[in-house]
Amino acid sequence: MRVVASTDYKPRARGRLSTVLFLGGVLGTGCGDPNREPTPGDGCSNTTCEPGAQGQEIIGDRQYNVLQYKYGIDLTSRQASSELVVQPSETIDCLSIPGPASVQNVSWQWGGTSVLQGFNWSNEHLNICSTSDVDGTRGPSIIKSTYTVPEATYDYSQVGFSRRQDFSGGQFTYLLGWVESCDLFGPCDDAADQLTRVSFTVDHPENQLVLCPGVRTTPSNRQTRCDLPANVKAPTYSSFAVASNPNWVETQFLTSPVSVKFYEVPNGRLLPALNRDDVSHFLGWITGQLGALPYGSELRIASGPTDWLGMEHPANIILRDDLPLLRKDYANMTLHTLMHEVVHQWAGNRTTLASKWDFAWKEALADYMTYLYEEQYRGGEAGQTRVYWDRLARGAAYYLQPQDNPAPNYITFVNNVYGSGPMILFLQLEPLIGKDKVLAGIKRFLSSPTARSIDDLRTEMQIASGKDLAPYFNAWVKRSGEPNWPYYEYVESDGWNRANGKLTFKVAQHSDIYYPGYVEVEVSFHNRGDKRIGLAKFELTGQNKEVTVEVPVGDGWEPSGFVVDPNSKFVNSKLMGLTAEPEPIRWRL
Numbered sequence: 001m002r003v004v005a006s007t008d009y010k011p012r013a014r015g016r017l018s019t020v021l022f023l024g025g026v027l028g029t030g031c032g033d034p035n036r037e038p039t040p041g042d043g044c045s046n047t048t049c050e051p052g053a054q055g056q057e058i059i060g061d062r063q064y065n066v067l068q069y070k071y072g073i074d075l076t077s078r079q080a081s082s083e084l085v086v087q088p089s090e091t092i093d094c095l096s097i098p099g100p101a102s103v104q105n106v107s108w109q110w111g112g113t114s115v116l117q118g119f120n121w122s123n124e125h126l127n128i129c130s131t132s133d134v135d136g137t138r139g140p141s142i143i144k145s146t147y148t149v150p151e152a153t154y155d156y157s158q159v160g161f162s163r164r165q166d167f168s169g170g171q172f173t174y175l176l177g178w179v180e181s182c183d184l185f186g187p188c189d190d191a192a193d194q195l196t197r198v199s200f201t202v203d204h205p206e207n208q209l210v211l212c213p214g215v216r217t218t219p220s221n222r223q224t225r226c227d228l229p230a231n232v233k234a235p236t237y238s239s240f241a242v243a244s245n246p247n248w249v250e251t252q253f254l255t256s257p258v259s260v261k262f263y264e265v266p267n268g269r270l271l272p273a274l275n276r277d278d279v280s281h282f283l284g285w286i287t288g289q290l291g292a293l294p295y296g297s298e299l300r301i302a303s304g305p306t307d308w309l310g311m312e313h314p315a316n317i318i319l320r321d322d323l324p325l326l327r328k329d330y331a332n333m334t335l336h337t338l339m340h341e342v343v344h345q346w347a348g349n350r351t352t353l354a355s356k357w358d359f360a361w362k363e364a365l366a367d368y369m370t371y372l373y374e375e376q377y378r379g380g381e382a383g384q385t386r387v388y389w390d391r392l393a394r395g396a397a398y399y400l401q402p403q404d405n406p407a408p409n410y411i412t413f414v415n416n417v418y419g420s421g422p423m424i425l426f427l428q429l430e431p432l433i434g435k436d437k438v439l440a441g442i443k444r445f446l447s448s449p450t451a452r453s454i455d456d457l458r459t460e461m462q463i464a465s466g467k468d469l470a471p472y473f474n475a476w477v478k479r480s481g482e483p484n485w486p487y488y489e490y491v492e493s494d495g496w497n498r499a500n501g502k503l504t505f506k507v508a509q510h511s512d513i514y515y516p517g518y519v520e521v522e523v524s525f526h527n528r529g530d531k532r533i534g535l536a537k538f539e540l541t542g543q544n545k546e547v548t549v550e551v552p553v554g555d556g557w558e559p560s561g562f563v564v565d566p567n568s569k570f571v572n573s574k575l576m577g578l579t580a581e582p583e584p585i586r587w588r589l
Contacts (some may be wrong), residue, residue, distance in 0.1 A: 001311050064088045066189045068197035075173055075204045076148045082186040086143055088136030099187035101124035103145045110134050110141035126187050130189040143518035145184045153409050158307045168265040170247030172304040177240030179356050193451035194351040195233035200226045202242055210244040213314035215296050230298050234314045235352035238521045239423035243314040257284045258293055263302035270303050273324040282339050282373055285524040294350040310337045311346030329388045351446045356454035357416050360400040361454050364421030390568035392419025396483050401454050403480040423571050424476045433465035440464040471540050472516045486511035488519055489574040490562040503553045507536035509545040522551050522566040526558045
């Protein structure tokens with residue numbers, strides 16, 4: 001996902017569009033006495049409603065796993081149906097799952113027999129009870145329901161169900177889930193770490209192009225189906241997605257190294273901004289690094305009037321349709337965003353978040369891999385990427401894994417990781433452990449389809465490098481409060497010394513704690529055009545905030561200036577005490 005920086009957000013209240021607090025079961029009854037509605041917040045047993053037994057959010061070990069979601073929706077009426085294949089982890093008589101308040105037609109089947117006694121809704125959960133014990137060791141059960149999806153979005157974002165007119169006059173329809181948001185569309189375990197099977201059946205106007213996750217088929221000109229490939233799973237944050245536009249034209253953009261189809265309106269802006277050879281070369285490179293695309297041999301790219309620059313869905317990428325017109329924070333906004341979203345097919349989709357507070361690694365990894373490609377194949381574009389990261393990082397309001405209590409507003413937090421994330425988690429580790437070790441750690445980290453945390457990333461980097469990175473992550477990643485990034489300066493009072501072909505000088509770190517890391521220092525010389533780069537090495541095991549730097553020099557070379565972090569590779573304050581920072585300070589001699 002790529003975002004446009006926003007100013008303020010409010011937390012979403014699930015179910016806030018409805019005031020319905022109790023829903024009758026399929027026969028109009030709740031738990032226990034069929035003539036009495038349970039009080040909101042009551043839980044269910046197989047005979048009565050017991051306060052506190054259910055109706056509360058299930059955190060950590062769950063009573064169940066959702067093995068598969070079979071979701072259907074009519075794009076015109078917004079009528080949705082869901083079928084959940086649920087595997088209880090033990091014998092249960094009630095189950096609580098996140099979901100909207102106005103779910104209808106709930107049923108619960110086990111072993112081919114209806115076992116539903118009743119249900120209610122409380123604490124943003126659908127609580128359902130069975131007529132007898134459901135033994136999870138004897139196979140999964142099926143929970144079905146229907147729901148009219150509101151035409152509404154949440155958190156000042158496009159998450160939800162929306163219809164927008166694009167610049168061609170077409171209507172872009174978008175059902176968009178996100179982290180902990182799949183329960184906007186029906187009963188759904190919205191925990192960030194859940195990888196599951198998902199299939200979609202979408203009814204739509206005749207001959208309208210519709211995209212959804214996985215392998216796409218069209219049983220009729222009024223229906224589109226999408227299924228994940230066999231034995232492949234996806235997270236709910238990205239797989240709950242349907243997009244459509246009657247004005248889209250399908251274009252076969254590439255056939256090799258993978259099939260890429262483009263969906264854009266006539267006279268669209270994205271296709272003219274992309275070079276087929278560039279995209280083909282990148283796809284060959286990234287599949288060489290991370291393996292075959294995880295959701296089938298076809299990748300679909302579509303344009304739309306979206307808030308975010310791009311969004312990754314399994315086998316689908318939605319790009320903002322005016323990307324080529326935006327301010328060029330990256331040298332090539334359209335290509336950079338596309339490459340970033342492609343990387344998410346592995347980083348975020350195939351391997352997903354262990355918790356919502358691990359969000360930073362997926363965005364950082366996607367942009368870092370994009371940067372590596374730019375650095376290797378696209379000349380100066382990588383330099384502009386670093387400069388943009390550096391500017392974003394210096395304004396970050398939170399650390400990458402904030403320990404604040406109470407926790408920060410989530411959407412405000414995620415908008416703060418796009419600069420500090422790739423720099424701290426990857427770029428700054430290059431001189432510390434070696435770029436080859438960073439890439440090896442990434443490949444280990446993404447090697448299996450599972451949920452992974454920032455702690456897991458640290459572990460994989462440690463295995464790849466043989467170094468204990470806990471001091472680094474404790475200083476840079478896992479802290480509370482507004483980041484107090486270190487400030488570095490040439491120690492002018494100590495001057496410099498030249499001897500035996502080396503120039504030595506000192507650099508000081510000013511910070512509330514000791515920040516490990518290797519910082520570049522550029523030295524320029526009187527009457528010479530060439531410069532030298534040295535490293536101020538603040539070691540993992542060190543605590544000294546003043547270190548000696550040395551660079552090779554020739555006889556008679558007189559330094560004329562020192563610049564810390566000249567290439568924007570290190571998160572640091574450029575001047576102490578300033579929020580709005582000028583260009584990097586230069587010490588003139």
